[in-house]
Amino acid sequence: MKHSEKTGLYVHIPFCLRKCAYCDFLSFPADADTHKNYVNALCKQIDATDDPRPVASVYIGGGTPSVIGPEWIDKILCKLKDRFDISGDAEITIEVNPGTVGPEHFKIYREAGINRLSIGLQSANEDELKLLGRIHTYADFLKTFHGARDAGFDNISVDLMTALPGQDASELMHSLSCVCDLYPEHVSAYSLILEEGTPFYERYADPGTDADILPDEETERQLYYLTRDYLADRGYVHYEISNFAKPGYESRHNSSYWTGQDYLGFGLGAASLNRGVRYRMTRDLAVYLADPDHREEITVLSERDAMSECMFLGLRMMRGVSERDFYDMFGTELTDIYGEEIDRLIAQGLLDKADGKLFLTEKGTDFGNYVFSRFV
Numbered sequence: 001m002k003h004s005e006k007t008g009l010y011v012h013i014p015f016c017l018r019k020c021a022y023c024d025f026l027s028f029p030a031d032a033d034t035h036k037n038y039v040n041a042l043c044k045q046i047d048a049t050d051d052p053r054p055v056a057s058v059y060i061g062g063g064t065p066s067v068i069g070p071e072w073i074d075k076i077l078c079k080l081k082d083r084f085d086i087s088g089d090a091e092i093t094i095e096v097n098p099g100t101v102g103p104e105h106f107k108i109y110r111e112a113g114i115n116r117l118s119i120g121l122q123s124a125n126e127d128e129l130k131l132l133g134r135i136h137t138y139a140d141f142l143k144t145f146h147g148a149r150d151a152g153f154d155n156i157s158v159d160l161m162t163a164l165p166g167q168d169a170s171e172l173m174h175s176l177s178c179v180c181d182l183y184p185e186h187v188s189a190y191s192l193i194l195e196e197g198t199p200f201y202e203r204y205a206d207p208g209t210d211a212d213i214l215p216d217e218e219t220e221r222q223l224y225y226l227t228r229d230y231l232a233d234r235g236y237v238h239y240e241i242s243n244f245a246k247p248g249y250e251s252r253h254n255s256s257y258w259t260g261q262d263y264l265g266f267g268l269g270a271a272s273l274n275r276g277v278r279y280r281m282t283r284d285l286a287v288y289l290a291d292p293d294h295r296e297e298i299t300v301l302s303e304r305d306a307m308s309e310c311m312f313l314g315l316r317m318m319r320g321v322s323e324r325d326f327y328d329m330f331g332t333e334l335t336d337i338y339g340e341e342i343d344r345l346i347a348q349g350l351l352d353k354a355d356g357k358l359f360l361t362e363k364g365t366d367f368g369n370y371v372f373s374r375f376v
């Protein structure tokens with residue numbers, strides 16, 4: 001099995017001003033001392049890591065990375081540059097949330113080499129933002145977006161959420177048109193998923209309470225297709241199930257996950273894939289602060305595991321999985337391993353094949369989880 005010649009770096013900042021009602025990410029509020037101690041621990045973890053391969057992308061995610069002082073972000077990037085061979089043209093992204101960034105942040109981010117922003121809008125409708133428990137208004141988002149443009153950011157992604165409680169096509173269209181009128185280079189649009197343990201789960205998961213105002217499966221699919229078609233009309237290429245980009249602006253970092261490239265994760269709960277070994281850092285803050293290289297869930301992938309990942313991650317990309325790439329990576333024909341399953345999925349209308357590539361059909365995107373499960 002061939003391993004990646006390049007790698008990506010992910011840095012997790014687990015802090016948020018307040019927890020949103022639907023969120024089960026590893027994130028929580030913390031004070032300035034905790035921010036400082038955390039960045040120091042991150043720097044120790046980075047110092048303890050070695051990898052000679054060129055780095056093609058860096059992604060600082062969370063949580064809300066913009067809630068910590070921008071000087072901490074600069075410190076983290078300096079440390080990464082000291083330790084790794086970050087390519088001159090590397091994509092360096094930071095996630096920011098409206099209401100937590102201003103001109104000073106953008107200035108320091110630019111000087112630190114960050115060249116891509118991912119802004120969490122979620123909705124342009126005030127009532128939906130309130131329902132989600134977001135800290136910002138649409139006006140806050142506009143201020144953030146224009147502030148980023150003024151600071152020189154020419155690669156901006158905007159996150160939207162769809163299939164929100166009570167959402168209909170006109171509300172979603174409003175959010176989509178507001179976003180597209182700003183011409184961001186990239187849009188991510190994920191359907192809401194009820195996660196156990198969140199206030200949203202308590203409120204909506206139990207039939208007979210508010211559950212009937214959650215869009216049903218058919219409405220969720222209609223909102224998905226509305227999103228896809230509207231964004232296509234506005235010039236966005238649908239390149240991954242939930243991601244859309246102006247030509248040439250596909251997220252290189254996220255694409256590297258879907259194409260099975262290696263990445264190293266830094267920070268609380270951050271996952272890594274490194275030369276066939278998958279692991280993640282501890283999710284316990286006290287443990288991380290005491291031992292920033294504390295790894296858990298270490299799994300050595302067999303060749304068959306890696307093939308399976310190549311299929312179910314690669315099929316998330318609309319361009320699909322290339323038979324040639326599969327052969328180059330594993331030295332085996334794709335059809336020799338999965339031929340029967342592929343024939344069955346093609347006969348069911350869930351997969352299609354053209355120009356040596358295997359990809360999801362429209363029906364296949366509706367039943368994506370089922371298709372992916374066939375390769376596990």
Ligand code: SF4
Pocket residue numbers: 015016018019020023024025027062063064097120
């Ligand atoms: S800002 Fe994002 S990470 Fe933070 S609580 Fe809200 S959804 Fe979760």
